[in-house]
Amino acid sequence: MTTARSEWEAPEFDEIG
Amino acid sequence: MDGGEVVEDVRRPRLAPHVRLRFDAVRGRHVLLSPETVAVLNATSADILLLCDGRTVAEIVAELRARYDHVEEADVREFLRQMAERRCVEVR
Numbered sequence: 191m192t193t194a195r196s197e198w199e200a201p202e203f204d205e206i207g
Numbered sequence: 208m209d210g211g212e213v214v215e216d217v218r219r220p221r222l223a224p225h226v227r228l229r230f231d232a233v234r235g236r237h238v239l240l241s242p243e244t245v246a247v248l249n250a251t252s253a254d255i256l257l258l259c260d261g262r263t264v265a266e267i268v269a270e271l272r273a274r275y276d277h278v279e280e281a282d283v284r285e286f287l288r289q290m291a292e293r294r295c296v297e298v299r
Contacts, residue, residue, distance in 0.1 A: 195275060196276070198271075201248075201283070
């Protein structure tokens with residue numbers, strides 16, 4: 191019979207003013 | 208709710224009306240546009256915001272667990288709290 195799963199990464203963001 | 212409250216399982220976070228989630232082809236990443244700033248998101252933060260479509264926090268975490276290994280629920284809650292604090296997400 192599988193869908194590859196990604197390893198979890200902490201959610202992050204870069205703010206650009 | 209303000210950003211200081213705990214993001215509980217039954218809450219339904221949604222993008223605030225004044226923000227737009229877009230895919231930036233130049234950066235190859237999603238960006239969150241608000242009147243004051245642009246936030247460049249990594250893959251997991253973009254996925255969380257894309258799932259803020261009326262689902263509960265518990266449903267968002269469950270969907271992320273179907274896509275990723277070793278999802279840290281605390282990461283999801285903390286990210287949503289930060290977004291709520293910045294008024295980018297409304298948590299009802």
